[in-house]
Amino acid sequence: MGNKVELRIREIISKNVELTLPVEKIGNTDDLTAFGIKSISTIKVIVAIELEFGIEFEDEDLNFGNFRTISSFISYVEEKIGKISP
Amino acid sequence: MLLDVKFVKSTSMYCTESAVATVAQWLGRNYEMMFSKMWGFKFSYHDSKSAGIIGTNLSAEYTYEDEYEMAEKYHGIKLAGYKSKDSIELLEIIENNLVKRMPILLMINKACCPWTDGNGTAYLLVTGMDNNCLICIDIHYALSGKMLPIENLSFHFELNKCSDRNNYAVFEVVSEGDNNVSLFDFIDNLQNSESLKNRNPFEEMRELAKIIEGGITYGDEYIGNKTPLLDNIVDITRTRMLLSSTLGYIGQKNQDSIAQNIGNDFLLIGGKWTTIASMMHKAFFSKTENIDFFKRLANKINEISYDEENLVSSIAKKHYINKVNNYVLNKKDDLKCISNNIIRYDLNKLFNNRAFASSIDNNHEGADFTGYNEYFLSNGLPEDRNILTASSCFVLSDINNKYDNISCSGQVIYVLSENFHNKIMILGCGEWGNIVSQLKIVYDDDSADIMIIDIPDWFFTGISSTEIAWIGDAKCSNNNIEKRALFSISFMLCQNKKVKQNHLPDCTNFHIFAISFEQNRS
Numbered sequence: 046m047g048n049k050v051e052l053r054i055r056e057i058i059s060k061n062v063e064l065t066l067p068v069e070k071i072g073n074t075d076d077l078t079a080f081g082i083k084s085i086s087t088i089k090v091i092v093a094i095e096l097e098f099g100i101e102f103e104d105e106d107l108n109f110g111n112f113r114t115i116s117s118f119i120s121y122v123e124e125k126i127g128k129i130s131p
Numbered sequence: 132m133l134l135d136v137k138f139v140k141s142t143s144m145y146c147t148e149s150a151v152a153t154v155a156q157w158l159g160r161n162y163e164m165m166f167s168k169m170w171g172f173k174f175s176y177h178d179s180k181s182a183g184i185i186g187t188n189l190s191a192e193y194t195y196e197d198e199y200e201m202a203e204k205y206h207g208i209k210l211a212g213y214k215s216k217d218s219i220e221l222l223e224i225i226e227n228n229l230v231k232r233m234p235i236l237l238m239i240n241k242a243c244c245p246w247t248d249g250n251g252t253a254y255l256l257v258t259g260m261d262n263n264c265l266i267c268i269d270i271h272y273a274l275s276g277k278m279l280p281i282e283n284l285s286f287h288f289e290l291n292k293c294s295d296r297n298n299y300a301v302f303e304v305v306s307e308g309d310n311n312v313s314l315f316d317f318i319d320n321l322q323n324s325e326s327l328k329n330r331n332p333f334e335e336m337r338e339l340a341k342i343i344e345g346g347i348t349y350g351d352e353y354i355g356n357k358t359p360l361l362d363n364i365v366d367i368t369r370t371r372m373l374l375s376s377t378l379g380y381i382g383q384k385n386q387d388s389i390a391q392n393i394g395n396d397f398l399l400i401g402g403k404w405t406t407i408a409s410m411m412h413k414a415f416f417s418k419t420e421n422i423d424f425f426k427r428l429a430n431k432i433n434e435i436s437y438d439e440e441n442l443v444s445s446i447a448k449k450h451y452i453n454k455v456n457n458y459v460l461n462k463k464d465d466l467k468c469i470s471n472n473i474i475r476y477d478l479n480k481l482f483n484n485r486a487f488a489s490s491i492d493n494n495h496e497g498a499d500f501t502g503y504n505e506y507f508l509s510n511g512l513p514e515d516r517n518i519l520t521a522s523s524c525f526v527l528s529d530i531n532n533k534y535d536n537i538s539c540s541g542q543v544i545y546v547l548s549e550n551f552h553n554k555i556m557i558l559g560c561g562e563w564g565n566i567v568s569q570l571k572i573v574y575d576d577d578s579a580d581i582m583i584i585d586i587p588d589w590f591f592t593g594i595s596s597t598e599i600a601w602i603g604d605a606k607c608s609n610n611n612i613e614k615r616a617l618f619s620i621s622f623m624l625c626q627n628k629k630v631k632q633n634h635l636p637d638c639t640n641f642h643i644f645a646i647s648f649e650q651n652r653s
Contacts, residue, residue: 063249065272081272084142084405085365088412095417104427107409108402109142 050126053074053097054118058082061089073116084109091092132229133259134292138268138275143372143401146254146270147210147300148198152238153256153268154302163310163380164205168197168593170443172332174339184351185342186360192326199598205316207308212238212297218284221299225257225265228301234293234555236257236300237267244269246277252606255279281447308427311549314381314390315459322447333443339575344429349418361415364408371401385575403435443546460546469517473524474550475647482532482534484642487512489530491606497533500589500642501562503608511603518645520600523556523619525645536644539568542639548629555630556621558600558645560589567635574628582587582622584636589615618645626651 051073058077059068065081082090087109091102099120112118139152139162155162171192176185184281203209215221221237228235239256243252255277259266264278287298308488309316327331342559352360378394381387410428412417458481460466465477488498498506509530516527518556528535536559555572587595592602598619607617624630635643 065274078273084409085412088409089416092413092416104410104431105406107413108405109409 047098050098050122051115051119054094054113054115054122057093057097058115058118062086070100073119075113077115078112078113082113086087087112090118094122098126132261133266134229134234136256136258136268138232138270138273141177141373141376143369145369147195147236148271148373149538150254150256150300151194151208151210151236151302152204153270154201155206158208158304158498159309160206160208161214161380162202162206162208163377164316165198165202166370166377167201167205167317168324169193169374169377170321171370172323172336172367172439173326173330174332174335176338176342177635185339185347186358186363187354189339189360189363189367191226191363191370192324192332193370203305205312207304207311209305210236210300211301211303212300214216214295214297214300217288218281221284222281224299224301225260227393229252229257229260233302235302237265238296238298238300239284240290242290243283243286244277244279245283246274247272276328283581310491311462312381313385313462313568314378314387314393314460315545317381317390317393318446318459319461321443327443327447333436336439338435340432340436343432346422346425347414349415351417359463361408361411364404364411368401368404368408371397371404371595375401376538386577387530393442395445400435400439400442401440403431407431407435410522431470433516443558444533448591457543459543460544462546462549466546466548467526469524469647472650473647474650475526475645476544476546476648477528478527478537478643479532481531481537481544482528482575484536484538486536486642486644487527487530488606500536500605501506501608505608506606508604508612518558518600518617518619520598520619522598523558523600523621523647525558525600525619525647526643527558536614538562538639539635539637539641539643540639542635544598544633544635545631546633548631548648551626551628552624552630552648553626554621554623554649554650555633556619556647556649557575557584557643558617558619558647559586559641559643560615560617561586561640562589562642563640564588565591566636566641568638568641569634570622571631571634572622572624572630573634574625575631576628577631578625578628580622580625583621584641586618586620587616589617592616624648 055068073078095101114118136153139149139156151165152162173190173192174188176188176601183527199210215224216489225235235257237257238252241249241251241253249452254270255267256270257265257267264280267277267279268275269277352358375394375397378390382391382394399529460476467475467477469475486497486500487507488495491507495506500506518525518527565588566586568584571579573579587597592614600619601617602614604612607613
């Protein structure tokens with residue numbers, strides 16, 4: 046599951062953020078702010094992830110500081126999917 | 132030529148603010164007081180049917196002019212924007228500034244920047260140049276060391292021929308700045324904020340919540356590609372974050388835990404606004420019409436309106452420091468020189484009793500010192516209201532004021548002195564027998580001295596161990612005119628510390644008419 050989620054999240058980030066490096070070159074734990082992600086583009090990514098995975102982020106979690114790495118998005122989505130899946 | 136300028140990054144700062152912060156740090160200065168006038172909120176809803184229906188009625192209510200004024204006042208750094216007519220002139224100005232070892236801010240068309248293909252204005256802090264390129268920090272993208280080909284500057288002038296906007300800003304060191312900044316500077320600014328003048332910004336927040344609860348008609352909120360609702364919510368959010376940095380700076384500079392606590396509270400408030408701003412953006416990106424979502428969003432705005440009301444009101448009324456009896460004296464307006472080495476507090480804010488009347492007619496002008504229609508007659512006072520004794524010097528307040536003395540009830544006077552003082556001098560008297568009580572002086576390092584006040588009743592005009600400062604006529608409860616006195620007491624102070632707080636005695640029978648300090652000349 047992990048690999049698929051990661052690929053889809055990377056695709057979403059690439060589509061929604063004006064990155065200064067191709068997303069393939071960014072590591073999962075790299076700070077995305079160094080590559081052009083900002084608070085507003087983070088929300089764009091969140092909205093796209095919600096649509097893609099059919100999940101909803103908690104209001105309190107809609108904080109730029111919570112999602113500064115690709116792995117933080119992956120963990121959040123996997124946890125949400127895990128809760129939904131039987 | 133390259134200046135080793137470290138970029139000061141903050142997600143809460145706009146580009147020009149980041150430029151000021153970066154240059155301030157380059158100059159070895161701080162910048163945080165620049166945000167000290169930033170608190171505000173305004174929402175006056177008019178269903179105007181014009182674009183940006185909600186958003187254009189919303190504002191964080193501060194001005195850039197205020198920010199630049201504060202940067203100049205507290206940090207001694209002046210920023211001034213100009214419009215250069217062509218790239219040759221602009222290049223010359225850049226060179227002149229760099230020669231003076233001062234970075235310069237360019238606000239030019241992004242088309243000039245090879246590293247971006249975006250539209251709009253690039254904010255570039257030029258920190259160096261070589262033969263062909265300017266070496267810049269691209270503030271918006273937080274990129275240092277970007278090389279801007281000098282020939283590209285001409286693109287800006289080709290593309291912005293008709294623009295009246297400034298295209299560069301220069302920095303200048305104009306003073307040392309006000310280094311004696313304290314929490315009271317912040318409180319003064321907050322009390323004078325536009326939002327707290329004759330309006331209730333917290334009710335306005337609740338009004339915004341009510342409107343948002345009904346949902347957002349997204350199409351109505353766009354003006355071209357701009358969304359004032361989102362922009363203004365972000366602005367409100369960031370101002371709280373920046374205020375937190377101001378208070379953190381004040382707290383650290385003065386080792387003032389109260390300032391630090393208020394800063395932390397603003398950080399929490401800013402965090403809550405961040406959630407609101409994020410939800411608002413989510414609504415716009417997803418175009419949700421989910422009623423439950425808007426209800427949650429409205430609840431959050433409502434909740435923060437009460438949080439912020441509690442915080443701001445308590446600071447503005449100075450109740451934050453847990454007592455209703457606190458008075459903040461402004462060191463510039465309320466500390467006055469009597470002579471070269473004597474200063475006095477202007478105690479008008481604290482006066483709560485009237486002891487002097489000019490005559491026994493006219494309902495004695497409201498004077499009633501003891502509660503038994505007793506009062507001093509002012510005809511025996513010196514015209515200049517100066518009371519001099521062998522060891523002390525005072526100035527009485529204007530006898531035409533509503534009140535002229537303090538009936539002490541544990542009031543705390545907050546003021547950070549600019550100078551060291553040898554001695555505090557108090558002009559006062561008891562009203563109902565002799566008084567023995569305590570005066571506490573707190574110094575800038577939070578150490579304290581307790582002084583025992585032993586002062587006679589105003590009745591004692593004869594021989595007294597306490598220095599009599601003035602004797603004059605008073606109208607007594609039996610309607611006779613008799614002599615009554617004011618006394619002078621003084622205490623030595625710790626000479627290498629600055630007075631920060633004066634805790635007056637908790638004794639309503641003790642009245643203070645004036646307080647002076649002798650300054651340490653060394």
